[in-house]
Amino acid sequence: MSQREWIEKDFYKELGIASSASTEEIKKAYRKLARDLHPDANPGDPKAEERFKAVSEAHTVLSDPAKRAEYDETRRLFSGGGYGRGGGFTPGAGGGFSQSFDLGDIFGQAGGGGADGGLGDLFGGLFNRGGGATRTGSRPRRGADVEAETTLGFREAAKGVTVPLYLTSPSPCTTCHGSGAKPGTSPRVCPICNGSGVVSRNQGAFGFSEPCDECRGTGSIIDDPCVDCHGSGTQNRTRTINVRIPPGIADGQRIRLAGQGEAGLRGAPSGDLFVTVHVSQDKVFGRTGDDLTLALPVSYSELVLGTTVSVPTLEGRVGVKVPPGTADGRILRVRGRGVPKRGGGAGDLLVTVKVAVPPKLDDDAVAALRALQEAEKSSGFDPRAGWAGA
Ligand SMILES: [Zn+2]
Ligand SMILES: [Zn+2]
Structure with missing residues (x-):
């Protein structure tokens, strides 16, 4: 499935749930729909079959937290923006910047715009997970490592123990679902760059592109920022993870939990979690x-x-x-x-x-x-x- 399809498809609508739905709600909605629409229950009904496929596809993406985050992020970045309007990324306009400019933060490294120019290449560079299209110089943006501390009793540390850790890290704002705009409003397409996030500038025979100042390269402008996240689209949320501390850990030792750090951007690998363990004294x-x-x-x-x-x-x-x-x-x-x-x-x-x-x-x-x-x-x-x- 291409990222382009992701922008067109509303998986939440497909499952009849809110975009803030919990994993449990997603599972429940899917189970019900899958049962109702299953081809065995609707023999010879092509419409049901089509819906069944669409629902399965939605579930595949939304039930996987990494994929869901990527999907949400994709739709957030491009909702009402360049692609949807079809204006920003026409091959003609794309020719210049794909050669000369590293789109950096927003677009990863979308170098090497080939003959077909435009959108395909941009997305190829943006979403490194999408199959074989790994491009030179593109690197996934791994999530940040997270440091945490915990204090164990002497005997727990000696025998090994599983402790809950409460971690606070940024995740999409629940009020605006990550858009950064006040509920009821949406970000507006940047009029300067038409949502592409870049502007072209001609200098002599060469055309240069650079990030749009007006929208700081995001392609959209938020007139009415969400009050809860101040327009950032993210909120610090506390999550609990259970950390298994191996027996025999000593005071001051640090354990690494691969992939338990902050989520990577757009499906990139998560960072690691490092837990420094303190061990209290024992009376005996x-x-x-x-x-x-x-x-x-x-x-x-x-x-x-x-x-x-x-x-x-x-x-x-x-x-x-x-x-x-x-x-x-x-x-x-x-x-x-x-x-x-x-x-x-x-x-x-x-x-x-x-x-x-x-x-x-x-x-x-x-x-x-x-x-x-x-x-x-x-x-x-x-x-x-x-x-x-x-
Ligand atoms: Zn918000
Ligand atoms: Zn702009």
Whole structure:
């Protein structure tokens, strides 16, 4: 289907919906019409068949957000403008500018106007997606990249999580449907350039074309701008996307979501979305690379006599054995209970034992400790034995 047809056809009308219809409304309208008009339901009725085809075509375009945006944009650019009136793009007038002038922003690069000049070439350069007609120098106008940030809890980040992100980016204004003109009015064809967006200027033997000043190259003039978008035809809209954060992401890391940035102009690829992830601290856990760290408070007697302590991990608790005679500060390693690794498996849980000194004890405990002190001395324990001679 050519872009030229897009300008002529009103797909919204075909489906009997408003141009602001939601995806759901489009689907619903199509389903009903497709059922009513289906050739099986209307055998030998060429009119129904024709309508059925038209409805299918409309649905194909409108149900694909990228195609729909391209379609809307095409119709916005050319509604009542140069093409519709047939004035602006006659081959004769086109001969000059197609050779000499890069139409830039509005038209992409419509170079190389051949023998047939005029419209076909202009559109060939404008819509790069339309098949094999890729022209030298034409490049699709990719949508802008978008930066976003999110803050995750420590455990979410370690285990991986899907978070909703609310992004605000420009999309067609709902009030004026992207035309930029106040509802009830339409943009008027620029009288200076007759809607082509370019004006020709003769200089000696050569004809030059340049963007029209009057309409700034858009081909149309808005007398009564839409109050909601101030004539720009776009509005910032918030959308939600669910971002899957892989397990093990660290504070400050950035993830790239290809194609989730701003929509490209006229069907060009979308930009990318970059999400910078912040990870908040956890009361219990710390992290060194893929290893999870944990300080385990123990009593002096637990270290001396040995014990098994129930310790939290990302997935439930595990019993960690503290062998008799464990030194304070020793690190006990629990294999495979750390942060999940990208390629599968997980780091370790590193448990550092740390003596908790009781701030206050009852008389019995104090008496027992005094007895212990004596017993230690008589058994020959000297905590500072290593300092002999220092
Ligand atoms: Zn508007
Ligand atoms: Zn103009």
